[in-house]
Amino acid sequence: MGWLVWRFGRGVGVFGVVVVAAVCQAPGLLVAPITSTDAYRYVWDGRVQVAGHSPYGHVPLDDALARLRDPVLFPGLSAAERSGESAPPRISGDPAAVAAASADDPRTKINRPRVPTIYPPVAQVYFAAVAAVTPWPAGTLGVQIAAALLAVALTWLLAVNVADRRWAALWGWSPIVVLEAGNAAHVDVLGAFLITAAVLVAARRPKLAGVLLGAAASVKLLPLLLIPAFRVRQSAVALGTFVASYVPYVAASGVLVVGFLPGYLTQEGFSDGSSRSAILALLLPPEARQVVAVILAGALSVLAFRRRGREPLAVTCCWLYGAALLIATPTYPWYGLPLIALVALARRPEWIAVPLAAYVAYANFGHETRQGLSYLAAAVIVVIATTLRHRLRTVKQFDAATIARQH
Secondary structure (H helix, E strand, O other): OHHHHHHHOOOOOHHHHHHHHHHHHHHHHHOOOOOOOHHHHHHHHHHHHHOOOOOOOOOOOEHHHHHHOOOOOOOOOOOOOOOOEOOOOOOOOOHHHHHHHOOOOOOOOOOOOOOOOOOOHHHHHHHHHHHHOOOHHHOOHHHHHHHHHHHHHHHHHHHOOOOOOHHHHHHHOOHHHHHHHHHOOOOHHHHHHHHHHHHHHOOOOHHHHHHHHHHHHOOOOHHHHHHHHOOHHHHHHHHHHHHHHHHHHHHHHHHHHHOOHHHHHHHOOOOOOOOOOHHHHOOOOHHHHHHHHHHHHHHHHHHHHHOEOOEOHHHHHHHHHHHHHHHHOOOOHHHHHHHHHHHHHHOOHHHHHHHHHHHHHHHOOOOHHHHHHHHHHHHHHHHHHHHHHHHHHHHHHHHHHHHHHHO
């Protein structure tokens, strides 16, 4: 696909790049989400808010919201039936308890239906906006269309801001974007749009860049990792925006706004390193890899902070986000959507290896060694490409200096 983009994307105008991106998104809308069931949770969270309730204060199986059930989201549980579930449970840090509470239920397509949502406020506003205009029988189609439109909009944003529009096509025509946006409807595409916009306006509208970055972090928390790449005032605005986005939901739900996030971190191995940092897992035990991962993350943040102004912001954000994924090695490929957008902005195609490695890890869920080797291969590709680019730039600078001395 990359070769096709590079071969046939040359000379294509903004309109052509955007139209092809829209055509690419269309097939994914014709079938239900393939890679995950997250879209059903999005639909539910939006529906709950439209009905005047907080998604942090209720679980999907809550009988208090039985009137919001329909055959699409709850094929095995009608509005007249009782599930026996009520308020959000108290989730302990015990992995077994977390696993039991977050188990799926065959009566609904919504994942983790016995625990509240984990999605931050800006994501919730997005879900509510889509739910407000989507008929219940449409199921996930509303969020799929919304994600597809965001993917196309981001293609346009890139196409009008990069000199070589093939980089915009790298995003808009990507099979990964097609699969995870128009089909799976992952909210990460909204985060990718906000991050890209923040990077593009950072020089001209620094405060707006901070607001956009903070909003991206309130879609999913990962964009907080990019704060060291931005200037101090922009970082302060980003953090302020992130905190402010929680205020209405705190007023409505209090401490429940934390949702299932602590349980999710435990379940996904972030709390003890048991199923994360797969590259480090090839050499280190869980307790050691967790410490090393934190040290590496801190070192990368310091490096990004020190390199501000020495290289384009897009480049810093690209390697910082990509390196964070290599350290954490999530098994969910859609986490890499913002990275693909940053690749297009920074013109660093080697980082595409990271979301590709995530697909291999996803297909080998539970096989820690295979996951580690897939991400290790991606890391090797990135290191080799980065080294070659640095050496080529050094040779060019040396040749330029030699020519200048000769004249």
